[in-house]
Amino acid sequence: MASQSISELPPFLFFAIPLSSVYVQNYNNSMYKIPANTLFMGKRVIYMPECHSTNSEANRMVETQDIDHGTIIITDSQPAGRGQRGNRWLAEPGRNLTFSIIIKPKAFRIANQALLTMVVSLGIHDWLSSLLPEEAVRIKWPNDVLAGDKKVCGILIENHVTGNFISHAILGIGININQTSFELPMAASLTMITAKTYDLQTCFEQVVGCIESRYLMLERKEYALTKAAYLERLYWIGEQRLFSSSGIRFSGTITGTDDNGRLEIVTNGITKTFDVKEVMFVR
């Protein structure tokens, strides 16, 4: 969880709208344009100035409405943002990207769910690498995106399953953009790293384009390629490091992930596999 206490809400910003652009006007005045660079992702953008959690909102919508594949819910202020392992995701209003993409894959097996995690992390990695030195951007298993050792992006994927297949999934994404401080020392924003200020609309459009490009690899069934690209960008892979599991510290080397997306660490010549809640990265 990248945590930041919410201070005063800044006033919402309203932009001059160029006549040539297609803007979304749902719920309230929107400042997010429909990405022009995608095939299906973000062709409908539902902007809410504030909502508890875009993932919760997306879950509610897919249960109650006929929502198109690729629809995005985005907000400026998310007081009850949800993170992994039941944590909260707190982001200063109006300074970060907090959105959820609803996807309805065709015949995508739940057994392959780790690949979904991989394509979303890869898309964000691709985008951050266009702004930062590529070697500084890493994916911390399973799906945090880091710049150096700092967490810039968190991902919360919620799958809905029918039989053996994912009927739809909510890809919840929080990216720290223009926030200038965080309570947690491991969190950082783009602005803290580069000392530049970013236009949220531009970031949104670019990152959604990158996520869609990687998602299309799944539609083309490029599973081996996806996994190879993910492992190439994995934080600490191949390095001797310190981990902790059930309160016990051990030294080991990440060698990859298994078919279920579990982390493989070789320790004392033995390969052990771990689920998300079973291992912590120490140093």
Ligand code: BTN
């Ligand atoms: C993590 O703990 O690293 C995952 C954080 C995911 C946060 C995003 S922000 C948009 C979407 N809505 C939520 O409530 N959570 C996700």
